[in-house]
Amino acid sequence: MKIEVLTLFPELVEQVGAFGMPRVAVERGALQLSGRQLRDFSGNRWRRVDERTYGGGPGMVLQAEPLAQAIEAARVAVGPAKVVLMSPQGERYDQAWAERLSREPALILVCGRYEGIDERVMPQVDVELSVGDYVLSGGELAAMLVVDSIARLLPGVLGDEQSAASDSFSDGLLDHPHYSRPEVWRDQAVPEILMSGDHAAIRRWRRKQGLERTLLRRPDLLDSLKLDAEQIKLLREIITEQLHEQEGRT
Incomplete structure (x- = not known):
């Protein structure tokens, strides 16, 4: 699977592929993870991609053109892919979504920032997902959660294929207690x-x-x-x- 994360902080999101199960997925070739810098599509010398919102109010909004260009460039890089916007306004992300997305050949994860993104880009987004009923500074941590939850479901990543099937939420229920040595x-x-x-x-x-x-x-x-x-x-x-x-x- 190929995953491109569109973000102002590609170095941050790429770190998820250096540890734990995502690292195993990358090393075994099951996952190709990369971050794409939104500022590369700014079109101005200040590399600015945000602007004030029409109608007044606090905060800034990610502009439509740089974000649209980044999505188009990511599509060229990874091929046919589902575009996922990480947003507190989206559908709740859960294990069923992780399993569904793990079957996609490629994903483009869009990390919102500021007050959100220009609404005119939404036709390019396939699904909007939220990792919880709270607000983060941006979508980077949410995207990293999504990458981690998907990576462990990819074929050949877990040492025991039954591990994923017995996890909490895999059958809709919480997991049972676990015990190890000593007795x-x-x-x-x-x-x-x-x-x-x-x-x-x-x-x-x-x-x-x-x-x-x-x-x-x-x-x-x-x-x-x-x-x-x-x-x-x-x-x-x-x-x-x-x-x-x-x-x-x-």
């Missing part, structure tokens, strides 16, 4: 079931734990999920156990 740490023991060798029981325990975490921490996720028969049964068990715990405390 007892500061008087806290690893749950016996994980030491049993009973793989069916372990699988069921993990599914139940993931459901319980989701119910307690992110119940909103359950609203959009279609649970299978086993998950419905486990969820009923969890709710019954929680009710018994509450009764025991009263």
Whole structure:
């Protein structure tokens, strides 16, 4: 996959490809990552790409022409690509979006700055995405999050292909708890079931734990999920156990 990031700070976004799973993706040839400096398309000696907004008000806006030229140049460099604008006004970015974008041959990530971009460039944008309901100084950190989440999904990047499938949100639920050596740490023991060798029981325990975490921490996720028969049964068990715990405390 090829990813071009259009930004005022290409040196910053390119750093994501030097560490962790993105670095592995780059080294294995699964990912080609590059930043493109918007100021190279300024058309003026000051390399300025921002201007005051019409209608008055505080802040500056990224101008249409340099941004449009940068998108066109990126298309030439990477070929057919989906153009993604990182913006707090976009659709919420989640694991489903990461999986969807990881199947694209190329992406052009546009990093907004200042008060945003000139609206007239929006016809060149395929999708607008937000990494959360908060405002960053620019889209660079958001783009780096997107690159990292996509890189680990590319073929051959993770050592165990099942790792991505078992991550939080991959099936719409939070992940189950994890334990490693030693068996007892500061008087806290690893749950016996994980030491049993009973793989069916372990699988069921993990599914139940993931459901319980989701119910307690992110119940909103359950609203959009279609649970299978086993998950419905486990969820009923969890709710019954929680009710018994509450009764025991009263």
